[in-house]
Amino acid sequence: xxxxxxxxxxxxxxxxxxxxxxxxxxxxxxxxxxxxxxxxxxxxxxxxxxxxxxxxxxxxxxxxxxxxxxxxxxxxxxxxxxxxxxxxxxxxxxxxxx
Amino acid sequence: xxxxxxxxxxxxxxxxxxxxxxxxxxxxxxxxxxxxxxxxxxxxxxxxxxxxxxxxxxxxxxxxxxxxxxxxxxxxxxxxxxxxxxxxxxxxxxxxxxxxxxxxxxxxxxxxxxxxxxxxxxxxxxxxxxxxxxxxxxxxxxxxxxxxxxxxxxxxxxxxxxxxxxxxxxxxxxxxxxxxxxxxxxxxxxxxxxxxxxxxxxxxxxxxxxxxxxxxxxxxxxxxxxxxxxxxxxxxxxxxxxxxxxxxxxxxxxxxxxxxxxxxxxxxxxxxxxxxxxxxxxxxxxxxxxxxxxxxxxxxxxxxxxxxxxxxxxxxxxxxxxxxxxxxxxxxxxxxxxxxxxxxxxxxxxxxxxxxxxxxxxxxxxxxxxxxxxxxxxxxxxxxxxxxxxxxxxxxxxxxxxxxxxxxxxxxxxxxxxxxxxxxxxxxxxxxxxxxxxxxxxxxxxxxxxxxxxxxxxxxxxxxxxxxxxxxxxxxxxxxxxxxxxxxxxx
Numbered sequence: 386x387x388x389x390x391x392x393x394x395x396x397x398x399x400x401x402x403x404x405x406x407x408x409x410x411x412x413x414x415x416x417x418x419x420x421x422x423x424x425x426x427x428x429x430x431x432x433x434x435x436x437x438x439x440x441x442x443x444x445x446x447x448x449x450x451x452x453x454x455x456x457x458x459x460x461x462x463x464x465x466x467x468x469x470x471x472x473x474x475x476x477x478x479x480x481x482x483x
Numbered sequence: 484x485x486x487x488x489x490x491x492x493x494x495x496x497x498x499x500x501x502x503x504x505x506x507x508x509x510x511x512x513x514x515x516x517x518x519x520x521x522x523x524x525x526x527x528x529x530x531x532x533x534x535x536x537x538x539x540x541x542x543x544x545x546x547x548x549x550x551x552x553x554x555x556x557x558x559x560x561x562x563x564x565x566x567x568x569x570x571x572x573x574x575x576x577x578x579x580x581x582x583x584x585x586x587x588x589x590x591x592x593x594x595x596x597x598x599x600x601x602x603x604x605x606x607x608x609x610x611x612x613x614x615x616x617x618x619x620x621x622x623x624x625x626x627x628x629x630x631x632x633x634x635x636x637x638x639x640x641x642x643x644x645x646x647x648x649x650x651x652x653x654x655x656x657x658x659x660x661x662x663x664x665x666x667x668x669x670x671x672x673x674x675x676x677x678x679x680x681x682x683x684x685x686x687x688x689x690x691x692x693x694x695x696x697x698x699x700x701x702x703x704x705x706x707x708x709x710x711x712x713x714x715x716x717x718x719x720x721x722x723x724x725x726x727x728x729x730x731x732x733x734x735x736x737x738x739x740x741x742x743x744x745x746x747x748x749x750x751x752x753x754x755x756x757x758x759x760x761x762x763x764x765x766x767x768x769x770x771x772x773x774x775x776x777x778x779x780x781x782x783x784x785x786x787x788x789x790x791x792x793x794x795x796x797x798x799x800x801x802x803x804x805x806x807x808x809x810x811x812x813x814x815x816x817x818x819x820x821x822x823x824x825x826x827x828x829x830x831x832x833x834x835x836x837x838x839x840x841x842x843x844x845x846x847x848x849x850x851x852x853x854x855x856x857x858x859x860x861x862x863x864x865x866x867x868x869x870x871x872x873x874x875x876x877x878x879x880x881x882x883x884x885x886x887x888x889x890x891x892x893x894x895x896x897x898x899x900x901x902x903x904x905x906x907x908x909x910x911x912x913x914x915x916x917x918x919x920x921x922x923x924x925x926x927x928x929x930x931x932x933x934x935x936x937x938x939x940x941x942x943x944x945x946x947x948x949x950x951x952x953x954x955x956x957x958x959x960x961x962x963x964x965x966x967x968x969x970x971x972x973x974x
Contacts, residue, residue, distance in 0.1 A: 392851075396851075397847065400847050400850050400851045400854065401847065403850050404804060404846050404847055404850040405808075405811070405827070405830040405834055406831060406834050406835045406838070406843060406846065406847070407831035407832055407834075407835035408835050408843070416843070416844070416847070419844055419905055420844065420847060420848060420851070422904070422905065422906050423796065423844070423848055423905060423906060423909075424848075424851075425906075426792065426793065426796060427792075427793040427796050427797050427852075427861065427865075428793070429789070429790060429792075429793040430790060430793045430794065430797065430861070430864045430865060430868060431864070432790075433787070433790050433864065433867070433868050433871065435864060435867045435868070435871075438867040438870050438871060439867065439870055440863060440866035440867050440869075440870065441866050441867070441869040441870040441873060442694065442866060443694050443724075443922075444680045444694065444695075444873065444920070444921055444922020444923075445680055445681045445724075445726060445922050445947070447681065447724065447726060449723055450720075450723055452720065460587055460588065463587040464587060465814070466585075466587060467584050467585065467586075467587075467814065467815035467816065468813060468814050468815060469812065469816070469817055470813060470818060470820075476813055476814060478813060478826055478829070479820070479824055479825055479826045479828070479829060481825075481826050
C-alpha cells in the first residue's frame, strides 16, 4: 500500500481545509502525531490478499427503494427552528458575493 | 426473588406487578426519577423530563384502569441515548455542536416505544456522535460505572448501560456502530442487543457511519431485551436502508432450549493478544454451560479477523466525515461568527471549536482516506476487506447456528486510562467490530465477574436476521446462571 512514510503537518493542514476545520496552531503537532499513529494502525490493510475481491459498500443486499411521486407532509418552517441565524423564514449567512 | 429491590427488577416482573395492581406506573416513575437524582454522580443522564414522564405515567395508569393497556411495555419507565431525536427534548449526541438543539420530531424508534406506552424519563450520555468506547468523549462530562465509579461504563452508549445497571430505568436504547451497545453492556453486567443491519429504523438516529449504525435495546435480562426489540423492529418507509421483512415473535424463541444447537468458537478471537485470562475463563465457562444444556461446540475460523480493526477505522471515519459535514453552524446548533467573518470562517470556526478532539480526528482521518490519491489505497481496500470478513462469517454459519466469544478483551478500565492514546482505545473494540462490518446481529449477556468484582460479557453473534437464535441461546444460558440477579452495591 503506497503512502508517504509519515503524514506531515502540511498534509494535516490540507485535510483540515478540506474538512472545513480550524484549530489553534499549538494543537497541530499532537494532532499530526495522533493521525500518524492511527494510519499506522490501518496500514495492516496492505497485507490483505484482495485479488478478485469486490468492494462491499453495504452489508445487506438491498437497492434504493423508490416511492410514488406524491405530495407528503414535511416539517415546514419547524425544520428551521434549530438555526442560530433564523431570520423570519430564512437563515442568515455571511455575504458570499462581493 | 422478592428480596431484589423494585428498581432492579426486570420489565417482565414489573409488567406482571402492574397487571396485578401491585405497583403503578406512577410509583415506578417516581422511583426512577428519585434514583436519577440520588445517583447524579454517575453522570448517566443529560436531560430529564420529569414533568413529561409524570404525565405519561398517569396516562398509562388510567389506560390500565380502563382495561385498555397497550401491552407489556405500557407504563414502563425508559430512556433514550442522546443520539436519538426526541421531539421537544434537547438532543445533543454528546456534542457541543448540537448544544441547545431541540428536535421538531421523534425518531421512529422513539415513536415506537411511545406507542407501546413507555414512559420517557430523559436522554442518556454518550461519547460524542458515537465515537468512543468509554463515554469520556462526551462534551458534557464522563459517565461512571456503577460497579466501580473510578471506571468507565464503556461507550459509546455508556449512559445507557450505566442507567440500566444502576436501576435508574427499566429499559434504554443504545446505538452500535462498532460495538457501542455490546461493549458497554459487557462492562456493566447488562444485556445489550445490536440487531441485524436494517432490522431497526435509523430515521431520527443521528448518523455516525450510515452503513454500520444500528439502534438496539439494553436491559437487565434477555427476556427484557427481546420485549424491547420486538417494539423497535420492523420496516420503516422513512429509512431507505430499512429492510421490509416480517418481525417474528421473539418471545417464542425464549421458550426453546438449546439442545441440538451448534455453537461456534472462533479460534482467532480466543487467541487474540490482550485477551484477559479472567475474561477468557469466564467465556469458556459459559460455553461449557451451553454444552451442559445440550448445545454442541464446534471450533470455527474467521481468518480475516485481524483486519477488522483496520477496515473499520477507515470505513467508519470516511462515512463520518461525510455525515458530519452537515454541522456547519447554519441550520442547527450554535454558530461561531465573529465580526466580518466569511461563510468559510463560520464553518471552520464553528466546527473547529465545537467538535471534540476524537470527532475531529475521525473527520480528518475520513477526509484523508477519501482524498485524491489515497481513496483506492485506503477506502477501496477497506471495503474489499469488509467483503472477506462477511464471507468468513457466511462460511462459519454453514456449520454453526451461533458464534460465542468474548465481548471485550478486558473488564471495565479506569477513567483516563486510555484517553492519551487513541489507538489504545480502539483496541477495546476488537471483538465487536467485525459484526458491524458484516451487518450481523450480536448481543452481550453477563457471564461472570473478575476477582475485582467487575462484570464480564459473553458475546453471541448470529446469521442475518438470526435474532431468535441469539435470544434462544442467551436466555437458556442466562437462566442457568445467577449473574442477572447480581447488582452493584448502590443505595
